[in-house]
Amino acid sequence: MSPDTKVRNGASGASALLPRVNDQLESWTQRLVRGSGAHRGAGRMVVALLIAFALFTALNPRVFLSPINLQNIAVAAPEIGIISIAMMLVMLTGGIDLSLVAIANFSAITISMLHNTIAASDPALANSLGIVIVLAGIVVGMLGGAVNGFLVSVVGITPILATLATMQIYNGMAIVWTGGTTLYGAPQLLATIGQTAVANAPLLFIIFLAVAVLIAILVNRTALGRMIQLEGANPVAARYSAIPRRAVLMKTYTYGGMLAGLAGVLFLARNPTASADYGASYVLLVIVIAVLGGTNPTGGFASVTGVVLATLTLQVVSSGFTAIRLSSYEYAIAQGVILIAVMILDAVSSTRARRQKKVASAPRSDVPTPETALPRA
């Protein structure tokens, strides 16, 4: 789950090593992809990540390969990556959750508010209660997700509309609560997490990878995960296979909210400020990442590995643009172009798949037995 570190070492050592690392990675990811049951996304994202990395290394090696830049990528990627994984999870059911970023902010604001309120009277208590306060933020995220789940599964509102509404609600509540200001302050625990590194890898990044592994296990190795996939692959057949749709959707959106809540924690760990309008551009970015990572927008198929790689690719492109002095607007253009390029690739391969799909639906004989020659009148 850490191909990026390999790339970084290989590329920073000497760019001549790249092809070899590439080959090694290719086979390694292939095996990983096959092992994790993911069908698409991961392979092509390895290629995209390497291309992006090589491109910016070539354009401005001094800035792009600087330890600070690489450090930045590893620290900024986790929060986006975890929300993208949450997005992948709900998209796997054939749904979508637009409120994830709002939930993440709400979680960050809850933590900051609780911390500041307690710290106002007793700073030491606030820090010793750090873990509880952080958990409160994650629980708020779960509640937000549960509300989404309720609206989608029990009430039966189309996911895009239900979560559009809750996005507005959570966002509005956050603004009302904070009065539109930016909050400063978070438990010391989070600052520690944000600054810790294990063997040169920021702890934030390790948390990201750990979450990815857990969700990969959930998706591929648990009954719930399989049900999520089946629900997304064909909701009608899922119903006729006695898959409890409501419970599955409820849990999926709740898990999504929990991950968003965790992302809120990471916001604060990186920077102890919280505001309602943080990461507004993430809403669409995480959809781009999920789809780039091989998540089928209509549900049923996704690859956690692919989403992790897609997160890193976009982060590399983002910091690469900064390294060659392009603006965030140009980065936005690049996001759109990358998404369309991948969609075109998908369209090509899915037309092929659809053509084959007719095989199953077209009535025909099962076994093409050689006919005993009967006379035609």
Added chain:
Amino acid sequence: MSSDTVSLVPSPVVSANGIFKSFGGVPALVDVSIDLIPGEVHCLAGENGCGKSTLIKIISGVERPDSGEILIDGVSHSHINANAAIKSGIQVIYQDFSLFPNLTVAENIVLTAEVARRRRLYSPASVRPKAEEILRDLGLDLDLDREVSELSVADKQLTAICRALVNDARAIIMDEPTTALTHSEVSRLFALVERLRARGVALMFVSHKLEEVLAISQRLTIMRSGRQIVTGPTTDFDERSISHYMTGREVDESRVVSELDATAPLALELVDLSLAGAYRNISFGLRRGEILGVTGLLGSGRTEIAESLFGVTPADEGQIKVNGAPVRIRSIQDAVSAGIGYVPEDRLSQGLFLEKSIADNIVASSLRSHRTRWGTLSRDAIASTIKHYFHGLKINARNAQAPVRTLSGGNAQRVVLAKWLATSPTVLLLNGPTVGVDVGSKQEILELLRVEAAKGMSVIVISDDAPELVSSCHRVLVIKQGRLTHILEGDEITVDTIQERMSA
């Protein structure tokens, strides 16, 4: 094919010549040639899955042939598209009729022609006379102002035929037009077909019902496994030879039914089960190890009874007992926990996850019983279940990781069957278990059911395929207009009795 007779009759409106078509490397049509001649009913007969529908799709421009040509009025096309086919007067009336249920009969008859003429404004006053004219021409009695959703199946069919004629149809292809009709409705349809023939329309009838084939057609083509077995004047055939050509063997009406232990306990019991608008007061018992047939015409309520047992559309009234204990079935989960499994009618959309692997499909309904004590899925347990059913049911695929969409009808059905067998149900309901399945596979699937029944599973087969019921069922229930009208047992179970009781 029929070059010897062409000179005697008008030239064909449409001909298909040497059509080849394969799907994913499996041939669906092999060198098929057919002519539709004005004033003639050409019957296309063959078992489910023999390639009839594919041929229709190619003639009507929905599918493109791999090779061969379509001749319209003698002009050759390597393929045509659906619009061009309609413009040249080729109309297909599918089993679902493709009508707009929310529009009136008159609107349905006229609207597509108006659209085809690129009229931008629609005026009810101006189109009505056209609809009336068609009805008068054909001597039909249809209420033009009723909404199509309120019509009976037969009247919907008439509406579809009228629509075809308004579109200047010169060749009308009807796909299984009599499946859902009663006897008197069939005769009414046949009378209309005669009038169409007199007007010089070329007709193609797709059917697998032998008496109909003999009664209505002048020319007959029989297909089997994608090949055109024989084409000739209908007078050259009789029921026996048709069925011989269709199946490639003598019809096997033999019953292979095990002796049922008379003291076997009831696995399932229905007491006065009713669902408004679908069926009323259905009561019967099903013994352990019994295979029970439930038959009736399309829309008789046979499918609704099965779907109520499976919790899709729960019954309003009455009681269901499984193994003697009353159960409440309000949802599919209720049914499955009560030990009921259901192989649905529409295998492709309801039964299977087409894009998922065979393996994923097999364990789809039994995931919870494959858990380790950590709550994760046990790879070993799953692998052994998959291996057991993949080999046990002889699913013909390279390996269990292949997506289900690559499978043929018979193999896909085995996957659905495997999915339910993996839940070890007390009662397994199967709706049209061998629809779209070839003859060989059909026998094997029935044999699988016999084996499972012998092991103690109770089976309900919902089907209108009389030979299949005869060959496998201990008893056959006949449902008519939502009521259980006959229970056939022992020697009463013959193809003739079943068909007669079904439609009388």
